Amino acid sequence: MVTSLLRVEHACRRFGGQTALDDVSFQVRPGEILGIIGRSGAGKTTLLRCLNGLERPDSGRILIEDRDITTLPERELVQVRRRIGLVFQHFNLLNSRTVAANIELPLQIAGVPRDKRRARADELLELVGLTGHADKRPGQLSGGQKQRVGIARALAAHPALLLCDEATSALDPETTLSILDLLRDINRRLGLTIILITHEMDVIRRIAQRILVMDHGRVVEDAETAQVLRGGAQHDVTRAFLHGESARLPDALLARLRPDPFAGGAPVVRLTLDTGATGTPVLSILARRHGIDATILQAGMAEGRTHMQAECVVRLSGHDDGAMGFLLQASPSMEVLGYVPADS
Numbered sequence: 254m255v256t257s258l259l260r261v262e263h264a265c266r267r268f269g270g271q272t273a274l275d276d277v278s279f280q281v282r283p284g285e286i287l288g289i290i291g292r293s294g295a296g297k298t299t300l301l302r303c304l305n306g307l308e309r310p311d312s313g314r315i316l317i318e319d320r321d322i323t324t325l326p327e328r329e330l331v332q333v334r335r336r337i338g339l340v341f342q343h344f345n346l347l348n349s350r351t352v353a354a355n356i357e358l359p360l361q362i363a364g365v366p367r368d369k370r371r372a373r374a375d376e377l378l379e380l381v382g383l384t385g386h387a388d389k390r391p392g393q394l395s396g397g398q399k400q401r402v403g404i405a406r407a408l409a410a411h412p413a414l415l416l417c418d419e420a421t422s423a424l425d426p427e428t429t430l431s432i433l434d435l436l437r438d439i440n441r442r443l444g445l446t447i448i449l450i451t452h453e454m455d456v457i458r459r460i461a462q463r464i465l466v467m468d469h470g471r472v473v474e475d476a477e478t479a480q481v482l483r484g485g486a487q488h489d490v491t492r493a494f495l496h497g498e499s500a501r502l503p504d505a506l507l508a509r510l511r512p513d514p515f516a517g518g519a520p521v522v523r524l525t526l527d528t529g530a531t532g533t534p535v536l537s538i539l540a541r542r543h544g545i546d547a548t549i550l551q552a553g554m555a556e557g558r559t560h561m562q563a564e565c566v567v568r569l570s571g572h573d574d575g576a577m578g579f580l581l582q583a584s585p586s587m588e589v590l591g592y593v594p595a596d597s
């Protein structure tokens with residue numbers, strides 16, 4: 254029985270003096286959604302190319318359904334590649350073909366007869382919400398619709414793994430959400446394993462169960478997304494991704510911020526709070542029950558996995574032993590950024 258759909262063991266890849274992959278190891282379980290995030294140059298593209306056999310690591314192994322693709326001859330590699338569906342940032346659709354013919358392309362290459370191909374394309378068009386668009390050309394579709402076609406094409410040959418390379422980076426925020434929801438739906442309905450390569454934490458936050466953070470060719474974090482969002486990040490790069498989306502703290506505040514508590518100092522904390530009808534009036538409770546005044550120093554909105562959240566940096570004045578416990582309950586990812594004079 255296959256326990257891990259994909260296993261990367263000590264993969265290394267260098268280009269001249271440049272290390273693109275440095276001893277990369279991780280596993281992906283069947284049915285999992287894994288988000289791989291990293292800054293530009295971190296090694297994501299090289300890893301993706303190694304995963305689909307376009308590139309071979311200099312050393313290490315990559316096993317897909319227990320077959321080591323780093324040693325397979327080209328003919329067998331083609332078979333393993335059929336187990337992987339690719340979704341691209343710029344869709345890579347052929348405008349000379351209809352939507353249905355684009356979806357059928359991988360099946361045509363694999364020699365599947367025309368009537369079976371068309372039946373599969375119709376099935377997939379329904380799955381991605383594009384019934385009725387079969388005979389259009391990609392050029393007649395919106396960006397989000399094009400990506401739906403890209404996803405349908407990637408699914409055509411019943412892959413075991415869907416590799417999405419910055420699949421939403423060319424889309425506006427609303428369309429991004431609808432595509433991520435579609436991927437989550439496909440994962441649930443088909444039990445399909447998905448790997449998303451991205452540089453956006455929001456993408457991971459929204460659908461990935463696990464996060465892998467790459468930096469300078471290394472995996473610096475491999476954890477459950479929920480754990481990282483609760484404040485359990487192990488590495489600075491992960492924390493930078495988590496908070497990089499929120500505006501940088503104002504320089505005047507940074508200049509006053511000291512790392513350790515001091516007499517007359519007030520903590521500055523970053524809170525992520527639920528909004529809307531389900532949200533607790535955290536700051537009111539803090540004042541009424543705990544006698545703590547919270548001054549908002551910075552605030553913004555962030556997209557959570559299921560709903561919008563408010564992210565704010567506040568200075569807490571007053572003292573109450575239960576206050577921090579209460580805040581941690583309301584915002585499990587609460588982070589104490591430092592201390593400033595209480596009267597500042």
Ligand SMILES: Nc1ncnc2c1ncn2[C@@H]1O[C@H](COP(=O)(O)OP(=O)(O)OP(=O)(O)O)[C@@H](O)[C@H]1O
Pocket residue numbers: 268269271272273291292293294295296297298299300452
């Ligand atoms: N074919 C190549 N020849 C030379 N150097 C390369 C090649 N491919 C990648 N590199 C180098 O390897 C490192 C990792 O690059 P890679 O493209 O994998 O990173 P990335 O995380 O995908 O970045 P981006 O988000 O900008 O695409 C970089 O320093 C890059 O310059």
